[in-house]
Amino acid sequence: MNLDTFLNKIVFGWIKHDLERMTTEIPALDGAVGNINFPLALCVLAYMEYLGGFLLGEEGNFTDNSKEYIDKCFVHKDEYPIDILRDIFRNGLAHEYFARGAISRNNLRPAVYKQSGVGAILDVETLVKDFLDSLDKFKTQLTEEKYKERMSKALDEIKRFKTKHTTLIDGLREGQIYASTNIHTSSSSRASGYPGPIKNTTTLDPSIK
Numbered sequence: 001m002n003l004d005t006f007l008n009k010i011v012f013g014w015i016k017h018d019l020e021r022m023t024t025e026i027p028a029l030d031g032a033v034g035n036i037n038f039p040l041a042l043c044v045l046a047y048m049e050y051l052g053g054f055l056l057g058e059e060g061n062f063t064d065n066s067k068e069y070i071d072k073c074f075v076h077k078d079e080y081p082i083d084i085l086r087d088i089f090r091n092g093l094a095h096e097y098f099a100r101g102a103i104s105r106n107n108l109r110p111a112v113y114k115q116s117g118v119g120a121i122l123d124v125e126t127l128v129k130d131f132l133d134s135l136d137k138f139k140t141q142l143t144e145e146k147y148k149e150r151m152s153k154a155l156d157e158i159k160r161f162k163t164k165h166t167t168l169i170d171g172l173r174e175g176q177i178y179a180s181t182n183i184h185t186s187s188s189s190r191a192s193g194y195p196g197p198i199k200n201t202t203t204l205d206p207s208i209k
Contacts (some may be wrong), residue, residue, distance in 0.1 A: 003147045007139055014192065015047055016135060023128055028105035037103040041124040044131050045085065054142055057149035059157075062086050072141045073134035079110040082128075088120050127128040 001009075011093045022043070045066070052065030055072055067082045074080065074133075092100035101120035111126040162169065 001151065003142070003144055006147065006151070007142075008131055011051070011135060011138065015051075016132060017116045019043065019128055019132060021048075023125070028125065035105055037105055038093055038097070038099065040105075040128065041089060041103050044124065044127050045093070048131065049090075049137055054147055054150045055138075056145035059150070059153060060142075062090055069134075069138070073137040075133065075205060076109070076111065076130055078128075079112060084112060084120050089122050091192060105145070169194055 011127045016052050019040075022036060022040055026034070026036050028037075045062075049060075049062045049065045052069035055068045056065060060068075063082055063086055066085065068076045070080050070082070088100045089103070092098055099122070101122065102115070102118050104121055104123045105125040106123055107125040107129075108123045109126060111130065112121050113121055113123070115121055155185070
């Protein structure tokens with residue numbers, strides 16, 4: 001996968017459109033259950049870590065990657081204290097499901113603020129907008145050299161784990177489209193992965209090795 005394909009398919013395709021769909025098709029409803037505050041926040045924080053690694057040209061960690069991304073791509077960078085993003089929100093969500101503060105979808109600034117009795121609050125609606133706005137800047141900041149360095153390491157890591165678990169993978173059953181007398185489908189969502197969509201539910205893209 002070359003740089004242009006990565007930007008067009010992964011960044012401005014999957015990442016951008018997934019977030020746009022999540023926020024527009026599941027709008028925040030006051031007092032409702034299912035406002036996706038937590039998964040939305042975890043997605044964006046993961047994307048920032050992921051893309052920041054390309055700016056650095058290496059895998060790095062959440063702190064280094066996300067700080068690099070915020071510093072180079074965000075307009076309101078002073079609203080995102082990296083230690084709070086990491087320890088309160090990212091690690092809280094990833095390791096405990098709950099953020100160690102609170103997450104809102106109120107479209108407020110600053111993006112990270114405080115409230116008595118609660119502590120730190122992340123407004124994920126603002127974070128999503130800032131992140132989507134930052135993608136154009138990311139495109140200009142990402143160099144061919146750094147992209148190749150990071151992608152090469154990512155593909156090597158994928159190959160290492162697939163080789164490690166070859167026996168387990170070979171032992172998996174092939175997927176089948178679910179159908180019953182009450183559910184009828186003529187198509188399904190294709191699986192996706194490096195370096196692109198998998199052609200159907202039962203046959204892996206031959207370019208993925």
